[in-house]
Amino acid sequence: MATKVVMEALSPTMEEGRLIEWKKQEGETVAAGDVLAEVETDKAVMELVARAGGVLRKQLVPAGATVPVATTVAVIAGKDEDIAALLGNGSAAPGAGAAKPAQGAAGAETAAAAETAGAAETVATAETAAAAGKAHPAPVVAAAPAAPATPADGGRVKASPLARRIAAERGVDLAGIAGSGPGGRVVQRDVERAPVAAAPAAGAAPRPARALPDEGYADEPLTQIRKTIAKRLVQSIGPVPTFYLTAEVDMERAWDAREALKALGPEGKVSFNDIILKAVATALRQHPACNAWWQDDHIRYWRDVHVGVAVAVEDGLITPVVRHADRKTLREISAEVRDMAGRARERRLRPEEYTGATFSISNLGMYDISHFTAIINPPEAGILAVGGIIEKPVAADGQVTIRRRMQVTMSCDHRVIDGATGAEFLRTLKTLLENPLALVW
Template identity: 60%
Template sequence: MATKVVMEALSPTMEEGRLVTWLKKEGDKIATGDTLAEVETDKAVMELVARGAGILRQIVVGEGQTVDVASLVAIIAAADEDISEIAGASSAPAAAAPPLAPSEAASEATPEPKPATVASDGGRVKASPLARKMASEKGIDLASLQGSGPAGRIIKRDLASASAVPVTAAAPTPGGFEDVPLTQIRKTIARRLAASIGPVPHFFLTTTIDMENVADARAQLNATGNGKISFNDIIVKVVAMALAKHRACNAWWQEDSIRYFNDVHMSIAVAIEDGLITPVVRNADQKSLREISAETKELVGRAQDRKLKPEEYTGGTFSVSNLGMFGIDQFTAIINPPEAGIIAVGGIAEEPSAHNGEIVVRKKMKLTMSCDHRVIDGATGAAFLQTVKQMLENPLAIVW
């Protein structure tokens, strides 16, 4: 019995995959469970494992090729088995869609789908021909817009208020440029972030935090020689603990309901080559700083190697994004749906400050929280942020 090797959905959001490397070649003997190939999903490079035994008779999809999930990529069969039918079928079009129900007699045919929240569909932005033409003329990136038409289609009126943004960054040298095709992960980022800023009604809260005490505490902890704790580890821990107190911010927007979590799972935005990924530190409010630190280091390391498993980067309830190490003072982050909030962490800088009646130089840091207004109201967000601020300015609170 021949085994059809197909492009498997190796992440929850994966719709297509790129075959990176074949680890077996045609004619190789294959045992069930053998790793056949490495596949780049929208999130990571994953292993494609054999689900049957025999000889790798035919490789259908070559290295570098991208195919939809469920597409045939190879055939495993006995040495003398006839696989022509399977191989032939792979080139035939997919089964026809079921016929549509006949439209109601008269005229207007099938009604168009009602507006949905997301204009893009698997990376394709839906826009009317006119909207495409207008966007092209005005230099507007359609992916930056939210469509108000059926199924999120971008239509003329959506472009009326949009302003031009450069579609491509300025080239480093005059006259020179490089066109880089989108990788799976870049496509996914584009799609998800565009999907976020549009339908999610963001609002932003910024607070400045005095980091002197945290810096002192961290210095003492690190002096013990049991590994280094980063500011980010502390922020993750504090935010997690604050969330445990403010369940209103530890939530998902689910269109027809809001899910408030009992547990706090922190998504940590990690820059990797050509993108970003959010590994999740589960139950971060319950974990010690050292545990958080060790786990984060390990997750970040594997994220940078693109070796995270899907369950390691999904399921977060709130995100932290830190650009302090890049010299950023303050920024606003885009919410990672369905989560309802994200905290953007700026760099720690010494600045003159009034402290106990005197002007002194203190270590300061700005936190900006982005809130999904459908879940979090202004006061709710502010109360939560106030808790974060108090805990960071009085780090003993961590052990209370």
């Protein structure tokens, strides 16, 4: 069975990819899962893997070339199999001739189509047709190419009501999904397999929900008061009505704790950022009202705590996510952040490693910034801006003493978090950082 290798959407926002290097050459035997090439996406350098085994018969794109998502870049087939149909026939490579999407917003469709194509588009020849059945043990996943949901004449997309609802919730464009139901009807399973669409670049359109397979959250319908608060605030200040809460934290004990851990040897080395991350995660567990996403018509309160950490990279920043940070030890958090920050700078993070945060932290303390405000990363409802630890005179017990102090400023989406709610969270955070033993309690 001959299989086309297409440029896959390797990140949620990828529209095109640069094929950096072929890892397999023409004539080489490849197995499903083998790395065929390295591809640079808009976010990272990723691996393009073979979806089927055989011989890499033809590379259609030279190393260094940039091609749109869904372009056929190679053909895998049996050693002597006739692949002319795949090479010569324009319709066999739908992506190759397709013009780059005219607008950025169209990228979502392309990405969705590419994922489907990459996963299922195969061409069975007579002698291997029987084997095709074995290769796909789940009878639901037909090996035959699924009909595209959009008829060639541009008519309406046929989709089940449930598929439409799920697509709307996830921000998936149905037009890009190949339907597996009768007459190409898009059904639930087709939508659930499709990648989530990218957010529109910077438009006024609401950001689609970042749906994750994990159901560790509770969706709460908006109450009238929340609706009114949201409407009024957005009118007043912009799409994400933000307010800021600043607290000053005494870091003497955290400093001592870090020194004590450091004395245990190289393994004990943790950063202040790790300690803050752990404290934030623990405080979020106690204040679920701050561990939430604004979802336009409801608020999603996460049961799990996934904390994003802004990391500066060469030409911007990226936010690796420490998942279940509240359940991890300081040592685990420290190792994970070090690993992900390193790979972020090498642009080798996988998409699932920098999406899905329920709250974020941005730390500029190492740049001697004493205080700043960070911008919320929607749909998250809060982000904590962490300043440097600075020795300063502080009045305590009627005496002026020199203490190590740190200012943190929380940006809150007022549609989700009210002043008192955010203040209570910050108070807990301050208590935890000033009594770091509580983090292991």
